[in-house]
Amino acid sequence: MAAEKMNGSDAAHHQHRPLHLPYLSVILAVAVLVATVNGGEFSDSSAIISRFQQYLRINTAHPEPNYHKAADFIVSVANSLSLESQILEFVKGKPLVLLKWPGRDSSLPSVLLNSHTDVVPAEHEKWAHAPFDAHLDPSSGHIYARGSQDMKCVGLQYLEAIRKLQNSGFRPLRTVYLSFVPDEEIGGFDGAKKFADSEVFKKMNVGVVLDEGLASPTENYRLFYAERCPWWLVIKATGAPGHGAKLYDNTAMENLLKSIESVRRFRAAQFDLVKAGLKAEGEVISVNMVFLKAGTPSPSGFVMNLQPSEAQAGFDIRVPPNMDAVSLERRIAEEWAPASRNMTFELGQFKHKVSVFDKFGKPILTSSDSSNPWWVLLEEAIRNANGKLGKPEIFPASTDARYFRELGLPAIGFSPMSNTPILLHDHNEFLNKDEYLKGIDIYESIIKGYASYVEHLKDGASRDEL
Numbered sequence: 107m108a109a110e111k112m113n114g115s116d117a118a119h120h121q122h123r124p125l126h127l128p129y130l131s132v133i134l135a136v137a138v139l140v141a142t143v144n145g146g147e148f149s150d151s152s153a154i155i156s157r158f159q160q161y162l163r164i165n166t167a168h169p170e171p172n173y174h175k176a177a178d179f180i181v182s183v184a185n186s187l188s189l190e191s192q193i194l195e196f197v198k199g200k201p202l203v204l205l206k207w208p209g210r211d212s213s214l215p216s217v218l219l220n221s222h223t224d225v226v227p228a229e230h231e232k233w234a235h236a237p238f239d240a241h242l243d244p245s246s247g248h249i250y251a252r253g254s255q256d257m258k259c260v261g262l263q264y265l266e267a268i269r270k271l272q273n274s275g276f277r278p279l280r281t282v283y284l285s286f287v288p289d290e291e292i293g294g295f296d297g298a299k300k301f302a303d304s305e306v307f308k309k310m311n312v313g314v315v316l317d318e319g320l321a322s323p324t325e326n327y328r329l330f331y332a333e334r335c336p337w338w339l340v341i342k343a344t345g346a347p348g349h350g351a352k353l354y355d356n357t358a359m360e361n362l363l364k365s366i367e368s369v370r371r372f373r374a375a376q377f378d379l380v381k382a383g384l385k386a387e388g389e390v391i392s393v394n395m396v397f398l399k400a401g402t403p404s405p406s407g408f409v410m411n412l413q414p415s416e417a418q419a420g421f422d423i424r425v426p427p428n429m430d431a432v433s434l435e436r437r438i439a440e441e442w443a444p445a446s447r448n449m450t451f452e453l454g455q456f457k458h459k460v461s462v463f464d465k466f467g468k469p470i471l472t473s474s475d476s477s478n479p480w481w482v483l484l485e486e487a488i489r490n491a492n493g494k495l496g497k498p499e500i501f502p503a504s505t506d507a508r509y510f511r512e513l514g515l516p517a518i519g520f521s522p523m524s525n526t527p528i529l530l531h532d533h534n535e536f537l538n539k540d541e542y543l544k545g546i547d548i549y550e551s552i553i554k555g556y557a558s559y560v561e562h563l564k565d566g567a568s569r570d571e572l
């Protein structure tokens with residue numbers, strides 16, 4: 107009552123006084139001070155955004171990623187949170203930063219939050235804002251940068267979420283690790299693969315891994331439980347060379363074009379399933395022609411009146427984990443590159459190095475139902491933080507998650523970006539600052555849920571059996 111009275115009389119008192127400029131500045135200064143002390147919302151979020159911009163400004167694009175600068179930055183943020191940190195260099199010049207937030211019970215399997223530090227190159231001149239300026243558009247709130255979606259956002263959101271949890275007094279029961287790995291964009295062989303196969307990793311006793319997902323143009327976040335396997339196919343045709351004016355059969359170009367037509371029919375049929383809503387993007391085989399190589403070079407371009415004796419085409423093919431790989435390989439040999447049409451083919455390194463089958467021939471998937479408590483916890487945590495979810499999906503491309511799934515670990519792909527166009531690897535990649543901040547709250551809820559999770563021992567089961 108006393109306070110009300112005081113405010114009332116104070117307000118009345120002010121009505122009769124003109125507002126002079128020096129007086130106004132004092133009021134403003136007090137207002138800012140109150141806002142800063144009172145929860146510090148304003149200053150917190152601008153510091154958070156500025157840290158994100160700092161990370162985005164480090165050019166870690168292939169082929170010459172500045173990995174050491176990124177590692178130093180991550181370690182400096184980790185130090186501000188008193189996290190344990192170490193730099194692992196499985197391959198010289200490719201540092202992997204491993205951070206640890208020790209849990210109260212070190213015997214429990216730990217939680218691993220993975221992100222990659224590298225980004226794909228950008229065609230600078232085709233961007234509205236330079237890709238390593240991390241420009242924040244004041245009217246839209248979009249932050250433009252290569253890596254803003256893929257996936258520097260996620261790496262730093264993990265850390266910001268930990269900062270918030272620490273400020274709230276939360277202490278994890280399970281140990282939380284964070285890995286910042288190199289080389290995901292070029293296959294992860296010198297990064298996540300070597301890490302997953304290492305003694306260091308074994309000792310971490312990881313129980314679940316979170317890795318990258320994709321932006322969602324709708325309000326629903328996307329969760330990924332598996333991924334397609336890349337098959338990088340090159341088909342080669344040979345044929346009789348001859349005059350450019352002559353019509354004859356069995357030219358290299360004609361042989362190659364017949365194959366391309368056949369591939370196109372297959373592609374269209376797969377795409378139709380997606381367009382009709384019968385299958386999700388990750389559930390069909392995608393085939394995209396990525397290069398064509400043929401012709402006889404001349405100083406002015408190509409010799410025009412000569413039909414070449416060789417022609418090649420390259421395809422990026424992605425195979426879902428539950429597909430019949432044998433029949434696809436047969437289709438390639440019999441329809442797309444038949445020896446009867448003077449054709450040969452090569453399946454690139456990934457088909458052999460990246461498997462979607464375990465050693466028993468079963469597809470490598472993470473359960474996305476109630477049999478997997480980590481899945482259930484993740485969904486709960488996202489919903490608790492007011493996030494909406496779509497149906498579990500197969501990631502259409504490849505991520506480092508496959509190396510952890512290959513070990514038999516549950517690994518879930520998730521990047522908290524709703525109402526955001528999918529711009530990974532595209533020009534003008536951006537993430538809105540409010541979406542970034544919302545993602546931190548989502549991770550705060552997830553990390554809290556994961557790091558506090560106590561599994562309920564089944565009757566007669568030992569902890570090892572779960």
Ligand SMILES: CSCC[C@H](NC(C)=O)C(=O)O
Binds near residue numbers: 291293294503504505
């Ligand atoms: C095959 S290794 C390269 C990894 C890359 N990942 C993404 C997410 O674009 C890809 O699928 O092409």
Ligand SMILES: [Zn+2]
Binds near residue numbers: 257318
């Ligand atoms: Zn990525």
Ligand SMILES: [Zn+2]
Binds near residue numbers: 226256291531
């Ligand atoms: Zn990528």
